[in-house]
Amino acid sequence: MPVTLEQIGIVLENIAPVSFAEDWDNSGFNVNLHNTDVSGVMVCLDVLPEIIEEAAEKGCNLIISHHPLLFHATKKIDSESYEGQCVRMLIERGISLYCAHTSMDSAPGGINTWLADQFALTNRCYVQNGTTEHFYEVAVHTPRDHAEAVSRAMALAGAGTLGEYTECTFRIDGKGTFRPGLDASPYIGQGGKLETVDEIRISSICSENDLQKVLCAIRNVHPYEMPAISALRTDEPQCVSSGLGVVGDLPEPSRTTDILDRLKEILQTDSIRVAGEMNGKISRVGVCGGAAGDFAGAARNKGAELFITGEIKHNDYVAHTDIILVEAGHFDTEKCFCQLYAQGLQKCFHDVNYNIAIYVTNLRRPYVNY
Structure with missing residues (x-):
C-alpha cells in the first residue's frame, strides 16, 4: 500500500519532534512536495548536489539530512548558489527534504x-x-468496591509513574454525599434523595502528555454517571523531556x-x-x-x-x-546522525508496517583536514 509524505511526516515526529528544536533553527520540511507517495528515503549529514543525484539514482524521493539546507531567511532563490542549485535539483527530481537538526541534538536517543x-x-x-513537561495530580472519589478497578485503569493509562516507580497512589477513606436529580440515572441512590456512601479518594501523579488518557480511563471504568475528578498542575515534579x-x-x-x-x-x-x-x-x-x-x-x-x-x-x-x-570537529561529533536516524526510522517503519527502502549515503570525509 502506498505511503504518503504526510504519513511519513507523522513517523518522523516520533523520532525527533520538531518541538524539540531551538527557536533559531529550521528543523522540519525544507522542501515539501505535497501529495506524493514515498518510494525511498536517503539519510545524510549535509545536502549536497551529489547526494541528491545519489538519492535519485536509488529511487528515493525523500532526503533526511541533519543540517538544514535553508537555514537563514531566504529572500531569493539563485540557481548558481549552493542553496539555489540544491533546491532546483530537488524540485526537478521530485525529491522532498526533511531536516532533523537541533531536534535530533535534543531528542533522547539523539x-x-x-x-x-x-x-x-x-x-x-x-x-x-x-522541553519541560509538567505533572498533574489527578484525584477521584469512587465507591470502595470500585477502587481497585479505577486505580488499575489510571496506572495503565500512565498515572503513578515516577522514575523507576509505578502505580504510585495516595488513598483516603471518607464519606461522600450527593442528591441525584429526578432525571438522573444514579449508580447508587434514588432521585431527589440525599445519599451517603463510603468512598475512597484516589490521587496519583501523571504527566501532562498522559493527562487526557488518564481522565478518559477513569471515566470508562468509574460506576458513577458523573464522577468527581480533579486535575491540578504541580510545580514539582517536572519532567525534562529534551x-x-x-x-x-x-x-x-x-x-x-x-x-x-x-x-x-x-x-x-x-x-x-x-x-x-x-x-x-x-x-x-x-x-x-x-x-x-x-x-x-x-x-x-x-x-x-x-x-x-x-x-x-x-x-x-x-x-x-x-x-x-x-x-x-563538527563533522566527527555529528557523523553518527546518519546511522542513528536510519535505525530509528527503520524501527518506526516496522512498527507501522511501512515497507520503504532506507539508504544511508556514503559519508564524505570532513571538509577540513588537519
Missing part, C-alpha cells in the same frame, strides 16, 4: 545521548534543558589522556584540539555535538571537568580556563 553512551556516563543531566548537551559521571575517574584516546577511537579521527591541564584525573564529562563552545560555562556549572564538542571559538577558550575544552 546525537548527544549517543556521545554520552560511548563514555557510559551516569547521573546525567542536560547542559541546557529543552535538552542540548549531556553532562554525566564516568564509571570511574580517568586520566585526561585516556579520555582523549578513547574519544579519538570512538570518532575514528586522528586529531583533536585540547586546552587545559591534562595531568590530572577526570570524574565528570560534558558532551555536545556540533558547534557548542558557548556551552562550556553551563557544562562547568553542571559539574563537568572536561567538555567535548565539535567547534570552539577563540573567545570561549579565553573565557573558560577552569574546564578542559576538547574540540573534536
Whole structure:
C-alpha cells in the first residue's frame, strides 16, 4: 500500500519532534512536495548536489539530512548558489527534504545521548534543558468496591509513574454525599434523595502528555454517571523531556589522556584540539555535538571537568580556563546522525508496517583536514 509524505511526516515526529528544536533553527520540511507517495528515503549529514543525484539514482524521493539546507531567511532563490542549485535539483527530481537538526541534538536517543553512551556516563543531566513537561495530580472519589478497578485503569493509562516507580497512589477513606436529580440515572441512590456512601479518594501523579488518557480511563471504568475528578498542575515534579548537551559521571575517574584516546577511537579521527591541564584525573564529562563552545560555562556549572564538542571559538577558550575544552570537529561529533536516524526510522517503519527502502549515503570525509 502506498505511503504518503504526510504519513511519513507523522513517523518522523516520533523520532525527533520538531518541538524539540531551538527557536533559531529550521528543523522540519525544507522542501515539501505535497501529495506524493514515498518510494525511498536517503539519510545524510549535509545536502549536497551529489547526494541528491545519489538519492535519485536509488529511487528515493525523500532526503533526511541533519543540517538544514535553508537555514537563514531566504529572500531569493539563485540557481548558481549552493542553496539555489540544491533546491532546483530537488524540485526537478521530485525529491522532498526533511531536516532533523537541533531536534535530533535534543531528542533522547539523539546525537548527544549517543556521545554520552560511548563514555557510559551516569547521573546525567542536560547542559541546557529543552522541553519541560509538567505533572498533574489527578484525584477521584469512587465507591470502595470500585477502587481497585479505577486505580488499575489510571496506572495503565500512565498515572503513578515516577522514575523507576509505578502505580504510585495516595488513598483516603471518607464519606461522600450527593442528591441525584429526578432525571438522573444514579449508580447508587434514588432521585431527589440525599445519599451517603463510603468512598475512597484516589490521587496519583501523571504527566501532562498522559493527562487526557488518564481522565478518559477513569471515566470508562468509574460506576458513577458523573464522577468527581480533579486535575491540578504541580510545580514539582517536572519532567525534562529534551535538552542540548549531556553532562554525566564516568564509571570511574580517568586520566585526561585516556579520555582523549578513547574519544579519538570512538570518532575514528586522528586529531583533536585540547586546552587545559591534562595531568590530572577526570570524574565528570560534558558532551555536545556540533558547534557548542558557548556551552562550556553551563557544562562547568553542571559539574563537568572536561567538555567535548565539535567547534570552539577563540573567545570561549579565553573565557573558560577552569574546564578542559576538547574540540573534536563538527563533522566527527555529528557523523553518527546518519546511522542513528536510519535505525530509528527503520524501527518506526516496522512498527507501522511501512515497507520503504532506507539508504544511508556514503559519508564524505570532513571538509577540513588537519
